Structures are given as C-alpha cells and as structure tokens.
Amino acid sequence: MLKILQLTNQHQKIYIVLMTSLIIVSFVSGWLGNGMIGHFIMLVVTILGGSPIVIQGISALRYKVVSIELLVSFAVIGAILIGEFSESGIVVWLFALGRFLEARTLTRTRSAIAQLVQLMPKQALRISTPTSRIFELIDIDDIQVGDYVLVKTGSQIPVDGKIVNGEGAINEASITGESKINFKSQAQNVFAGTSLDSGTLVIQADKVGEDTAFGKIIDLVETSQDSQSQAQQIIDRFAKYYTPVVLVLAVLIGIVTRDIRLAITVLILGCPGALVIGVPVSTVAGIGVAARHGILVKGSEALVQLRKVTTFAFDKTGTVTKGTPTVTAVQNYQGLEMQNLAIVASIEHESNHPLAQAIQKEYTTLELMPIDKTVVIKGKGIVANVGQQQVVVGNQQLMHDYDIDLTIGQQDTDYFLREGYSLVYVAMNHQLHLLLGIHDPLKPEATKIMQQLRELDNQRLVLMSGDQQRAVEIVAHQLKLTQAYGDCLPENKMALIQQYQSHGERVAFVGDGVNDSPALVTANVGIAMGNGTDIAMDVADIVLMHADLNKLPLAVKIARATAMNMYQNIIIAMLTVVFLLIGLFTGYIFMASGMLIHELSIIVVTLNGVRLLRL
Structure with a gap:
C-alpha cells in the first residue's frame, strides 16, 4: 500500500494527466453511443484515483482518526455499488486535482524558507593563516570555530566571524531584510548567508553551522511553521469530532430517506477540507513573509498575540537608543x-x-x-x-x-x-x-517608529529601564511615550508588565539584554533585538534581526494581515459547507458539482493565504 502512495505522490502530475485523459475518452465514448465503454473507463479512473484515497483513509483509521479521505472512500465505494461510475470517477479526479493544486500552492507559501536554505553556503575555502592564499575546498560542516576562511567576490560568507584581513561590500539582505550594501573592513563582524559583492575577505570563524545567526533563522522559522496557533488547535479538535458526525448523519439520512445516493453525496459535501487547510496556509505564509523581511517569528501563536497587543513596553539602552553610550x-x-x-x-x-x-x-x-x-x-x-x-x-x-x-x-x-x-x-x-x-543617543529611526506604532491603533507606549528616572523621562519625552519607568530591576519590569496585564492590557515587551529575559517571558509577546544576548533571543517570541527597530511596525502589520487572512479562510470554508448542504437538500447541487465546488473552496483559501506573500 505504501508503494502505491509513494508512486502517486512522486508522479502526481502524470497521474492527474492520465486520469483527465481517461475521463475525456469516457465522455467521447458516451457521446458516440458506446456507453458501456465509457462506464468501464470511469471505473478504471475510480480505481486509479480511489486507491490512494482508500489507503490514506484506512491508515488514518488505524490511529483512530476519521479523516476526510475515509469519508470520500465510503462515498466512492457507495457510488460504485449503486452503479454511478461516472460520479465516482469525477469525484476521485476532483479530489486528486484539488490535492495537487493545493500542494503546488502551498509550495509557494514556503518559498521564503526555501530561498533562505538555498542561501546557506554548502562549501568553504579554508586557509591556514590570515595572509595565506593557498586554500582547500571543504564541506561547510567541516569548518571549526577559530578556522580562517577565504571569501572571494561574488561568494557567500559561510560563517559568522570577524574580518581579519581585507575589506569589501557586503549584501546583508538575508539577515537584515534590507538590500542595502554595507562596506566592512578589518575587525568588523560578518554573518553566514550574506554575500560579498566586491572585495576579498579573510574571516576567522566565531560561529559555524546551525549556531550562526543565519542557521538559527532557518531552524527557528522551519520549527515555527510546524507550530499551531490556538485557532488551529480549535479547528483541529472541531474537525476531529465534525468528521464522525458527518458520517453518522449520512447513515441516518440513508436509513430515513432510503436514498443511498443522497447519503453518499452528504458524505462528500460534508468534508471540512477548506476549514482544515485554511488556517495553516495563512500562518505558514505569514511566518514566511516575516522571515523574508528579517522578522523571525517563533510560532504562529506569536503572530496571533502580536495582533492583539495594546501596550508596547520598551527597554531603553540598545533598544530605542544606539546602545553605544x-x-x-x-x-x-x-x-x-x-x-x-x-x-x-x-x-x-x-x-x-x-x-x-x-x-x-x-x-x-x-x-x-x-x-x-x-x-x-x-x-x-x-x-x-x-x-x-x-x-x-x-x-x-x-x-x-x-x-x-x-x-x-x-x-x-x-x-x-x-x-x-x-x-x-x-x-x-x-x-x-x-x-x-x-x-546614549537615540536611534535615528526611534521617533518615527513610535509615531507609526501610535498610528496603528493608538497603542500605549511605555519605557522601562534600569537607568535613573530623570534620564528615562527625558528619553520618553523625546519619543512622546505614554509613561516612563526608571530605576527598574528585572523583577520590576516583570511586575510592571503583570500590572498592565491585570488591567486587561496585552503587552509586548521589546528588549535586548539578559536582564530583559524575565520581562520577555512575562509579556504576551516578547520581542528581542537581533544584536542582543543569546538568552534574550532564545526566550523571545519574535526577533528583529540586525536590531532593526524599523521592522516592528511591519511585524504588527504582518500579524494583523495574517489574522485577517486566517479568519477570511475560516468564513469561506464554513459558508461553502453550508451552501453545499442547502443546495443539496433543495435539489440544486449534486454529487459531482458539489465536489467541484468543495475542491474549488480548498484552492480559494489556499490562494487567499498566498496573497500574504505580497506584503
């Protein structure tokens, strides 16, 4: 059975083309008066398309899951038993076509991650000393901390480290989300995954492989795409119980009406396909587009919570100031x-x-x-x-x-x-x-960013710092913030956040230091600056790579767009099921036409999710 699934998955496009060709031949045969040949071809189509569906349905049943595939399997087998070969063939063809288009569209939503992975160098030029130009080409996994790496014009930088010889123009878009070229020379830091547009560099490796900033981006984004938001968890639980209910309802309708065709159609049209796929496609696209802009989101729930934030609390040093006092x-x-x-x-x-x-x-x-x-x-x-x-x-x-x-x-x-x-x-x-x-002077963009946040929904903006109260008040006044809290120990920041939360506020805390870790964990959303300490970035829900505060309003916009897209998909999915069932019982929707609308709804919610990639 597994071989059949592997075969159909590996050659999905050929499989769809074959089924489509057979259906066309069947209709032509019927039009020419050879109905029996047409029915036989449709039976072949049903077996071709139905076998993987039945196998998937049985496999899910082993884990006590009544899946969509199981519902379709019952419907197709029932259609064969009552001699509706054309209906069964069209149903499995539409189901296979829908899954094919869905997979192709979902691939686009993951393109941001695929592009990131492609940017990661696979090999490096290792040299023995900073002045040597005799190199050996080795696999990136063989590079050790402390090794010297030679990077030539047009090449990607394979490690995080410091320039020990040479200078050059570096495109850091993969880390910062901005395509601005930065000119760097000796003693300055460079990052894996960035590209050297001109010049020649010798870099001593500080971090390699998955420990690099770029490696962490890939790892965390891939992990976050597999995470579930609260909305997705609710929908999964709903689908778990909804599917058996549809199965029982179809059986009852068949018994009461003695209309097996009607019961089978209920099985098909009641499948919650668009509902199941709608939320994940939105969150995957949202996380992907955020990563493309240098915003690392650790899980879909972080996007959901960021949309609801009413208070932004900021650390001062290194967050709204340059951090170079x-x-x-x-x-x-x-x-x-x-x-x-x-x-x-x-x-x-x-x-x-x-x-x-x-x-x-x-x-x-x-x-x-x-x-x-x-x-x-x-x-x-x-x-x-x-x-x-x-x-x-x-x-x-x-x-x-x-x-x-x-x-x-x-x-x-x-x-x-x-x-x-x-x-x-x-x-x-x-x-x-x-x-x-x-x-410690303010970051040049800080005033503009605070204004943008106020305009998003007039959020409360507060400053929390261990610095003296008067110094904090002056910075807060310059940025036109709502409140300023100075002389804050780590536990004071945490207590202030809890105080806001007790009054119904949803708080996002933005910081970069070890002492910010309790506040980052306590806040509804912890946002770390990408140049901060490892522990701050580890405990945060969102990381603004390269400490770019300009990314914060964009992160909020992406979170809101993702949530809106998610709710749109839920509404589309639910309305489709309601519309199909009403159409069925009023005589306007039939098995094949209903299945077509059902599969189209899955494609619609998937394409709707893909719209997020334009942000």
Whole structure:
C-alpha cells in the first residue's frame, strides 16, 4: 500500500494527466453511443484515483482518526455499488486535482524558507593563516570555530566571524531584510548567508553551522511553521469530532430517506477540507513573509498575540537608543582623578553592562589594577575590593543601599539628570569620589517608529529601564511615550508588565539584554533585538534581526494581515459547507458539482493565504 502512495505522490502530475485523459475518452465514448465503454473507463479512473484515497483513509483509521479521505472512500465505494461510475470517477479526479493544486500552492507559501536554505553556503575555502592564499575546498560542516576562511567576490560568507584581513561590500539582505550594501573592513563582524559583492575577505570563524545567526533563522522559522496557533488547535479538535458526525448523519439520512445516493453525496459535501487547510496556509505564509523581511517569528501563536497587543513596553539602552553610550562628563570629588578613573575602569572590566562597556572604551590607556572579591548586584552595579579599600560602583540606589552620602555631588547630579545623562557613582570607603555622566543617543529611526506604532491603533507606549528616572523621562519625552519607568530591576519590569496585564492590557515587551529575559517571558509577546544576548533571543517570541527597530511596525502589520487572512479562510470554508448542504437538500447541487465546488473552496483559501506573500 505504501508503494502505491509513494508512486502517486512522486508522479502526481502524470497521474492527474492520465486520469483527465481517461475521463475525456469516457465522455467521447458516451457521446458516440458506446456507453458501456465509457462506464468501464470511469471505473478504471475510480480505481486509479480511489486507491490512494482508500489507503490514506484506512491508515488514518488505524490511529483512530476519521479523516476526510475515509469519508470520500465510503462515498466512492457507495457510488460504485449503486452503479454511478461516472460520479465516482469525477469525484476521485476532483479530489486528486484539488490535492495537487493545493500542494503546488502551498509550495509557494514556503518559498521564503526555501530561498533562505538555498542561501546557506554548502562549501568553504579554508586557509591556514590570515595572509595565506593557498586554500582547500571543504564541506561547510567541516569548518571549526577559530578556522580562517577565504571569501572571494561574488561568494557567500559561510560563517559568522570577524574580518581579519581585507575589506569589501557586503549584501546583508538575508539577515537584515534590507538590500542595502554595507562596506566592512578589518575587525568588523560578518554573518553566514550574506554575500560579498566586491572585495576579498579573510574571516576567522566565531560561529559555524546551525549556531550562526543565519542557521538559527532557518531552524527557528522551519520549527515555527510546524507550530499551531490556538485557532488551529480549535479547528483541529472541531474537525476531529465534525468528521464522525458527518458520517453518522449520512447513515441516518440513508436509513430515513432510503436514498443511498443522497447519503453518499452528504458524505462528500460534508468534508471540512477548506476549514482544515485554511488556517495553516495563512500562518505558514505569514511566518514566511516575516522571515523574508528579517522578522523571525517563533510560532504562529506569536503572530496571533502580536495582533492583539495594546501596550508596547520598551527597554531603553540598545533598544530605542544606539546602545553605544559614551562618557561625556566627569566630576571628581576626592583623591586623584586619574587614579580614581583607573580603579573604575579596572572594576568595570568585570561587567558586560552597556554603561560598563562605555567606561572600558573611554579609558583603554589606563593601567588596570588587580580586583578582589567582586560582587555584581543585578540592576544596581558592582562592589569590589581594590587593595585595602572597598569600592562601590553603580547607580543611586546602590549608593543608598551602602549608606553613601551623595550631598557633595547633588548639584552635579541635578544638572546631569536635566541633560538626560545616565549616572555612575563611584564611592570608596563609604565616601563619594567620582561621578560619571554617560550619554546614549537615540536611534535615528526611534521617533518615527513610535509615531507609526501610535498610528496603528493608538497603542500605549511605555519605557522601562534600569537607568535613573530623570534620564528615562527625558528619553520618553523625546519619543512622546505614554509613561516612563526608571530605576527598574528585572523583577520590576516583570511586575510592571503583570500590572498592565491585570488591567486587561496585552503587552509586548521589546528588549535586548539578559536582564530583559524575565520581562520577555512575562509579556504576551516578547520581542528581542537581533544584536542582543543569546538568552534574550532564545526566550523571545519574535526577533528583529540586525536590531532593526524599523521592522516592528511591519511585524504588527504582518500579524494583523495574517489574522485577517486566517479568519477570511475560516468564513469561506464554513459558508461553502453550508451552501453545499442547502443546495443539496433543495435539489440544486449534486454529487459531482458539489465536489467541484468543495475542491474549488480548498484552492480559494489556499490562494487567499498566498496573497500574504505580497506584503
């Protein structure tokens, strides 16, 4: 039986052409007066087309599933028993034709993923040193982290890594969704799946295979296409019980009316084919088109939830700001300023926080000191021992926790906060020694994006940050946001989201750091920036590749279009069944014509789903 299914699936097009030709010959024979030959040919068509259907129906029954194929099998066998060979032949032909067209159309909806897979390089040129030009062509799976890879003009970059030699123009559309060419040179990062339009590069591999950004896109999108939304789960449960009901109804109609033909027709027309296929085709197309635009959606439910969002909550640093803060003001209160700065730079080397990185970047020439007993206090700062003295580096809340008197720096604090600086206090032996003002400029597109989100449905837009309240308020004012929350620890962000949810709000949180992970998980939709930490991207429902905030309004539009398309397909499917049953009992719809309409409805909902690919 499996061989028959494999044969028909492998040669589906030939199979349809053969059946169509036989049906034409049958009708010509009947027109020429050879009715018996015509009936015999239709019986052959029924056996050809019906065998795979019966096999699929029996296979499903083994798993206690009453499938559409089983309903059609009963209907076809019944038509043969009452001598309606023409009807049975046309029914199996229409069913096979519908499945063929459905498969062809669904292939188009998966084209975005197929294109992604094709972009993944299969081989690479490995060299021994950054300056060597003697290469060996090896399979991509044989590349190891740390290997040097040579990339020539017109080739695809096979790994995530850093350029160690050369420069060139790179098309990163496969990662960012934008076809803009980026010129990159030594020490800059490049990504697998992007293409080198000009130049020659030597890249040292940081990530290979499925661990690359591009590999994760393919893996997660393929996985998400197999996931089910709540609507799809409901429909699957409905179909599970609906199909046996149709079978029982047909039997009862046959017993009561003693019209076997009518009972068989009910079996055929009651099949919920368009209903079963309508939702998956919409979600697959929606996820595919999102991937094409650099929006990684981890499951169809994420699209459904994004459509319902009423509040967007944003982290500040690296999300609405550039994430590259710089030290722009320094006030020294006690001790030698350069010595204090050297101590701060040494301690901040223990942290990956953006403000810590700004200090590290600013004072790279200072000699680092040995640090003892470092304690990182999440959301507040660091406490460490340098020599014989305890050093506390962090925000105002941390200073209060350690009873540090900030009176001496109050005037500077007020000024820096008015200017929108983030503040880092440095205290040694319970006395304030240093105050650093750090500024992180807004992303150029941030203001426009917030306006677009407001226009989508006047959503509530809020900012949640571990930065000082005044600094957060200034950013919120610049972006015209609804509310600003500063001095937020990870648990505070999570609590704020839960508070909004308790008032009926559906919250999407947009962030990029490890400290954003609780908020990303708690929100109805967690949205991570593509340049963020691995853990943030792992727990998020949606990832904006390359940290492109411009993709956020587009993601909302895709989610809404997908949901609308899904509901359209459900309505089309349900109305088709109702129309067919009314037409049947009023005498306007018959077995063959009903089957034609039924199969056309499947094609209609599939083509409707394909419309999403135009977004």
